[in-house]
Amino acid sequence: MTAELPEPSPRPVPSGELRASHDDREAVVEQLRDAAAEGRIDLDELDSRLEQALTSKTYAELAVLTADLPKSPSAAAAAENLPPLVLKGGMYGASRGPGRWEVPGRVIAHAGVGGVSLDFTRVECRLTEVVVEAYGETSGVTIVIPDGWATDTTGMDPGFGGLKDKTTPDRLPGTPLIRLTGSGGMAGVVIRHPNKRERRKLDGNA
Template identity: 80%
Template sequence: MTAQFPEPSPRPVPTEALRASHNDREAVVEQLRDAAAEGRIDFDELDARLERALTAKTHGELALLTADLPPTHSSSAAAESLSPLVLKGGISGASRGPGRWEVPGHVVAHGGVGGVSLDFTRVECRLAEVVVEAYGETSGVTVVIPDGWGVDTGGIDPGFGGLTDRTTPDRLPGTPLIRLTGSGGIGGVVVRHPSKRERRKLGTS
């Protein structure tokens, strides 16, 4: 008998429906054990959640297990202790991502003449929020965040170039908040989810 697989969907797959990896499950197991050690959950509940974590198939199933827990102190403290990441567009432009990179609690992006691209789609970030200080200057700053992440644009001055927010408001429990500050300058600041072409590269469409 030939195994039947679902037909590929032409529509983007929500982040919560993406398949979880071994590393994803192990990260949640570590967070649950830390929570039990801190007295946030009892050991009976820990056992129940660990069993569900180890058999979870999707990001959404894992997110439900830690939705009522803060990020682990070890991971968040380590990230917050990192020096701010400073990107300067200069003449040729600058970018970080879409590969995996270590996310600090504070990122500063100066668009310059070449522009800056900041892509969070492949990172594993345990911080509750990341401050992105964006200055569009001449050629602008583009920030790309995964589906399910949240963004707060209240701290940014649109300037002449303006602020373009193409994100959706449906933030998932346990995901980071990108807090945008700075100014649009002439080039403007754009924050969005991945495009169709980027989703194809990510394997989510």
């Protein structure tokens, strides 16, 4: 009797092939209109790219439309001038997101006893880099970043709690890099992409 071979596990979907939301398309449309106003693309090309943006289904299709365009200098400068966002878990915990929130160039998270959660999945970030200074302390820090964003954890001290980096290196053009610093402390720091439950909520709110 021949033993049955196990079925192969499903192939992970590359981040560029993930489905784009209405908000993703609108963000690209806004960037294209800004580029036309600055004289970077002419009106005919604007019309062509807008049509493609509104019918794009994946992140990769959208990324192609803005790959040759710089970030809006005014928007990036405004974000860089924002004061650091400081979150302190204290006794009861603290969180930012999911939802729309303005991302500064630096975020500082002290987990304390209650822990801290940072969710970037619904933000519109025009910065090329965001520094997240995380301290796991007693209850840990969890950071969730969108598919297509990447992270650099070389400046992080894992401490006793450790660092769990569950992100992929597949950074899409025009997306920010999360530069993670700080210490894992006793409970550790986790940085990852959305899990299955979070993806369902994102798809449902698209």
